[in-house]
Every structure is written in C-alpha cells, then in structure tokens.
Amino acid sequence: MKKIFIGIVLLSSISISAQSRWGIRTGLNYNLSTIGLSDATNSAQQILEGETADNGYHLGVFGRQFLGDQLYTSGSLIFAKNTHFLEGFDASGNSVYGQFNHEFLQLDADLGIRLLKLVRAEAGVHYQGTVSDNAYNQTFQSPSVGYNVGVGLDLWKLSLDVTYYSSFQDHTGDWNNIPLSYNRSQLLVSLGVQL
Numbered sequence: 568m569k570k571i572f573i574g575i576v577l578l579s580s581i582s583i584s585a586q587s588r589w590g591i592r593t594g595l596n597y598n599l600s601t602i603g604l605s606d607a608t609n610s611a612q613q614i615l616e617g618e619t620a621d622n623g624y625h626l627g628v629f630g631r632q633f634l635g636d637q638l639y640t641s642g643s644l645i646f647a648k649n650t651h652f653l654e655g656f657d658a659s660g661n662s663v664y665g666q667f668n669h670e671f672l673q674l675d676a677d678l679g680i681r682l683l684k685l686v687r688a689e690a691g692v693h694y695q696g697t698v699s700d701n702a703y704n705q706t707f708q709s710p711s712v713g714y715n716v717g718v719g720l721d722l723w724k725l726s727l728d729v730t731y732y733s734s735f736q737d738h739t740g741d742w743n744n745i746p747l748s749y750n751r752s753q754l755l756v757s758l759g760v761q762l
C-alpha cells in the first residue's frame with residue numbers, strides 16, 4: 568500500500584510539472600498615455616510605423632500552469648523602468664521641462680486559453696508598486712491596480728507576448744505647482760524563454 572501511495576504521488580508530481588511552464592522574459596514598454604482600450608490597436612500601428620518611440624524596458628520571470636489542453640493560469644513578476652518627458656509652458660507662460668523616471672515592480676495574475684497550437688490569449692489583473700523615490704513617485708500615487716489583456720505566440724521554448732496594461736484609477740498630482748494627470752496605459756512587448 569505504501570509503494571502504491573508513493574507511486575501515485577510521484578506520478579502526480581510528474582504530471583503537474585509536465586503541464587507547468589516557467590521562464591524569464593524581457594522587452595520594451597510603449598507608453599500609451601491617455602489612450603483607452605478601444606484605441607490600443609491604432610496606437611500599436613503607430614508604434615510599428617515608428618511614430619511612437621518606446622519609453623522603457625522590463626525584465627522578470629513568468630509561469631504558466633495548464634489546467635488541461637487549452638486553459639491555463641499564468642503569473643509574472645517584472646521590474647520595469649519608463650522614462651517620461653514633460654515639455655510645455657506653465658500658467659505664467661514660462662517654459663517647463665521635466666523628466667520622470669518611473670521604476671516599478673509589477674505582479675500579474677492571468678487566465679488564458681490556447682487558441683491554436685502556438686497562439687495564446689489571456690486577461691487578468693496586475694499590481695504595480697514604485698521602487699524608487701523620485702519626481703514621478705512624489706507626483707503620482709503608488710501603488711496601483713489595473714487590468715491587462717494580451718496575446719502570445721509560442722515557438723519551441725521561445726514566447727513572444729504583446730500585452731495591454733491599464734489602471735483602474737485616475738492618477739493626478741502636483742509637480743512644481745503644475746497640476747498633472749496620467750493614465751497608466753501601456754503596451755509591453757516581451758520575449759520569453761522557458762527554462
């Protein structure tokens with residue numbers, strides 16, 4: 568009986584690990600400013616045409632646990648850095664220039680489905696917390712919670728993901744007596760490698 572129990576435990580652990588995917592991911596961040604979810608496609612087209620430059624990068628780890636042949640849960644923990652530039656004039660007509668470096672940790676929890684053998688789609692929520700004390704963190708509140716939707720392509724041990732991230736809340740702040748607002752919307756384009 569003891570041998571049967573040990574055999575079942577070993578078989579279960581092999582089955583679970585066979586349906587798990589773990590790895591590292593890195594890529595570029597594209598700030599979408601105040602663009603909502605319905606305009607994400609137009610923004611992606613502008614990025615591909617070179618009209619919008621990337622403004623940051625990310626790197627981290629990801630994991631996927633398949634619940635069958637198609638359905639899976641996934642999660643990731645990434646460190647990311649975005650750089651935002653502010654140019655314009657204040658209420659007195661004086662020229663204003665500022666640079667905001669937003670460094671943050673982000674934790675994602677998603678539910679996904681494999682649409683074809685190589686293609687995935689997923690959606691979920693994320694938690695984002697700032698890790699540096701600078702002008703950005705002093706102007707806009709942290710942490711924040713939001714939602715994300717994305718698609719992915721798996722080729723052998725490589726994966727390519729494009730994910731849209733947005734916040735559930737509006738972000739306003741005051742920088743040098745200038746009221747600012749920022750909608751944390753961005754596209755992350757990631758390349759991952761399964762370990």
